[in-house]
Amino acid sequence: MRRWRTITSSVPILYTSQEQVDVYRFSLPTAIIVPLLAIFLQAFLPLRFPFLAMFDLPLLVVVFFAIARRSQIAGLLTGAAIGLLQDSLTHQAIGVYGIAKTVVGFGASSLGAKIDVDNLGARFLGTVFFYMLHEVVYFVVARGMVQLSLQWSWRHELLSGLANGFLAVALFAVLDRLKQRT
C-alpha cells in the first residue's frame, strides 16, 4: 500500500491546477484526415472481417481529440461532426450518432482537463467509460426518438467496451505522434 501511494504521488493522474495541463492542437490536415480515415475504416473493415464491427473507431478518435485539446466546445463540435458523418452512412435518421458523440466529446474534453492523458490506465478506463456512455445515449435516443427495437446486452456492451479500451491504448500511442504542443 505504501509503495502504491508513492507511485501515485510521483505520477499524478488527477491534475490540481490548469497550469499542469498540456494542451495540444492538431494541424488542419490531421484534424480532417484522421476522422475521415476512421469512418472509412469503420465502414470498410467489417465487410472483410465482420468481428471488427464491435470496434467504434470514430468514437475513439472523438475521445482522443477531445482529451488532447481539452476544449469543451472543440470537443463537442468534433463529436457532433464525426457523429453526423457516421450517421449519414447509415440508412437511419441522421442525428443519433451525432447526439451520442456530441455528449462524449463534451465529456471527454471536460475530463481531459483533469486527467493525465499520457497514462495508459487512464486512457483505457476513460475509453471504456465513454464507450458505455456513448452506447447508453445511443440506445436512449434510438429507442426513444427513432423507435428502433434495440436490445441491450450488458455482456456484449462490456466486452465491446473492453475491446475498444485496449484498442484505444494502441491507437492513442500512434496518434500521439500527430500532436503539436501549443
Next chain:
Amino acid sequence: MENLITRYGAVSVLAGVLFVQVVALAVQVKRTDSKQESTRLLRVWAVSTITPLEKALVWAQSSANDIFRNYFYLRGVRAENRELKQEIQRLRLEQVRLADDAEQARRLQLLLGFKEKFIAKTLAAQVIGSSGSEQSRSVYIDKGTHDGIEQGQAVITADGVVGKVLRVFGSSAQVLLINDQTSGVGVILDKSRLQGVLRGTATGQVVLEKIMSDEGVQMGEVVTTSGGDQIFPKGLSVGVVQQVKTGNDSFLEIRVKLAANLNKLEEVLVVTKMDQRAPTPSEVAGTVRAVDILTQRLPSVPDKPAVDPKNPGAAPTAGPLASGTPTAPTKTSGSAASNAAVGNATAKPTGTTAAKPGVTAGATGGAGKVSAATKPAGASASANPVAGAAKSAATGGASQGVTKQSTTSSPEVLKPTTTASPGVTPGAIKPAVVQKPANSGTKAPDKSAKPAADKPKSDAPVEDNHQ
C-alpha cells in the same frame, strides 16, 4: 452576465448543438412516410467522400488477387479445368431436365392465363463498403444511377436474396440487407406452401412472421420468395428454417438461416429489369431437348450396316462393336426411349409408373407422355442428372421417333453406349434400356437393370440388349 456566459459558454453550446440535432431528428422521424428526404444533401456529401476511397481499395485488392491467381496459382488449373468440364456437362443435362419441368409449368400457365414476373436483366456490382454500424445493416455497391440502378430494385447473389436498393447516388447505391430490422420480404415455405413475412431482428438474425401457431412447419424446410412484396420475383432462394418455436401470441416464431452469407458479400446482382407476362405458345414449344444435346456429343453416326441380300438373317460384318469403338445407334421404334422414361419414373419416390421396362412406346402411348404422367404431382425438381437425362431423352426421343439406343449414363462420364447386338437385324430388335441407378437413393427399374457396379470401367460400349 458576461461572467455567466464565459463560465457556462461550453454548456450553452452543448445545449444548443444537442437541441438542433434533436429537432432535426424529430423532423426526419416525422417525415419518414413522405418520399422527400430532407437529409439527402448530407448523405450525398458523406457518400461522395467515403466511397471513392472504398472503391480504390476494393479495386486494389481485387487487382492484387487477380495477379496472385493469374500468375502464382496455376498449379491446379488443369485438373480444375477437367472437373469444370465435367461439371458443365452435368449441368447441361440438369438444365435440360429443368427446362422440361419449366416447359410443363409454362404450359399450365398458358392454360390458366397466368402472368409471371421473371428476371429479365441483372447488373453485377461489387460491394465496396458497409454502414459501419451494427444497428444499420446495409452495404454500398459500386453502381449507381449512371449504371441504371434505381431505388427499390432487388439485390441477389447466386446463393439467394440479399436485399433491396434503398438509396441511389451517382456512382454508388445503398442496399438494405434483409436481416436489417426495418426490412421485410414476402416469402413462402416450399413444402407447406405457407406464406409469411421475413423480418430482420436487432441481433442480425431473421425470423419468419405471420404464420399461425397451429400450422406444421418443419425444420430444414426451404424458404423462397413469394413475389408478394412486388420487389423480389417469385421463387428466389432465401434460406432454410432453422428453429421453430411457439411465440407468445398466436403466431409461430420461426428462425431462418439465410442462404446468402451476408457477412461476406463481395459481388451481388441487381435486378434492373423484371418482366411480367404470360408465356407464349412459341416459348412452350421451343425448348431444348436432351436428345439434341446427347446427339451433339455422340460420335458421328456411321452408315447403316450393309446387309447381305443373299443372307438377310446374317449379322452385319465388322460392325462397330467388333472394333470396340462406339457403335452406331440402332434404329428402333423409340421404345428404348420409353424405357428410359420408365427407368426415370421408377426412380421417383412414389414408384408410380405408367409403364414397365420393356414396354414399347406404342404400348405406353409415347415416352414423353409417360415421363410426364409418371411424375408425382407436386414433386420438386430433384438433383438427379441421370434420371433427368433419361427422362429428357425419353421425351425428346419418343416425340422424334428416330434412332435410339440404350443409354448408360452417369453424371461423371456421360458416354452413351449402344446396344445393338451383332446378328440381329435392326427391325427385330426389342431393346431394353440399361438404366443405371442414379444414386443410392434411387431404385432400379427391375432386376434386368444393370447396377452401377456392373458398368465396365473402360470406355468400350456396353452390350446389354436382352430380350
